[in-house]
Amino acid sequence: MIASCIPRRLAPSPAPWAELGREATPVAPLDEAWVRRWLVRQCAGADPVLDIGCGSGDLAAALARRGHRVTGIDQDGAQLAQARQRHAALEVQWLRDDAERLAHLPRATFAAATLVFVLHHLRRPPSGLAAAWRALAPGGRLLVAEMLPKGPNANDACHQIQLKQWLAWLGALRPAGMRLTAPPSQEWVLARLSKRA
Numbered sequence: 382m383i384a385s386c387i388p389r390r391l392a393p394s395p396a397p398w399a400e401l402g403r404e405a406t407p408v409a410p411l412d413e414a415w416v417r418r419w420l421v422r423q424c425a426g427a428d429p430v431l432d433i434g435c436g437s438g439d440l441a442a443a444l445a446r447r448g449h450r451v452t453g454i455d456q457d458g459a460q461l462a463q464a465r466q467r468h469a470a471l472e473v474q475w476l477r478d479d480a481e482r483l484a485h486l487p488r489a490t491f492a493a494a495t496l497v498f499v500l501h502h503l504r505r506p507p508s509g510l511a512a513a514w515r516a517l518a519p520g521g522r523l524l525v526a527e528m529l530p531k532g533p534n535a536n537d538a539c540h541q542i543q544l545k546q547w548l549a550w551l552g553a554l555r556p557a558g559m560r561l562t563a564p565p566s567q568e569w570v571l572a573r574l575s576k577r578a
């Protein structure tokens with residue numbers, strides 16, 4: 382599946398997940414506010430920033446308030462309408478697009494892209510990763526936040542993707558540089574992937 386969805390040059394061989402797991406660093410406390418702060422910190426100095434699957438736009442807005450030029454995309458028009466309304470005072474570009482294709486965005490443009498609790502909604506998560514990667518400029522960073530089965534939404538079928546699977550998908554991008562943090566309780570996957578300049 383990965384081989385067909387990730388650009389060939391990014392997919393030599395996924396690193397064994399056990400090897401990636403050894404890079405895991407405990408983070409705490411495990412809450413969404415902490416994750417949001419982590420994301421904002423990881424975007425420091427990046428401009429412009431793309432928030433993929435932005436929902437009602439809170440992360441995009443937080444980034445815009447810190448001076449980033451931000452584009453928020455979502456496939457759901459109602460979510461975008463809410464984002465526009467909630468953050469009308471901010472200059473954020475809101476666009477309707479499919480995260481698996483990002484057909485309405487230029488390639489190799491963004492200094493950072495975020496995928497926050499979005500990949501598990503996609504029919505083909507590796508396609509979402511590949512599309513985000515294409516949107517990044519050289520030297521850009523891709524930030525991924527996801528939940529694991531032991532997390533707060535453990536009963537939700539779409540949150541049942543196992544750490545091993547996440548690590549395999551993310552591992553396909555590892556040759557381009559990747560830093561992964563995961564809490565000891567394994568409730569979250571937090572990953573920062575850097576695209577070589």
Ligand SMILES: C[S@@+](CC[C@H](N)C(=O)[O-])C[C@H]1O[C@@H](n2cnc3c(N)ncnc32)[C@H](O)[C@@H]1O
Pocket residue numbers: 433434435436437454455456457460478479480481496497498499502503
């Ligand atoms: C759980 S919400 C997360 C929203 C936001 N990132 C956050 O952390 O609050 C998932 C979002 O992904 C969007 N989404 C799902 N599939 C999508 C796709 N194929 N393309 C673009 N957005 C998508 C949904 O419309 C929804 O707004």
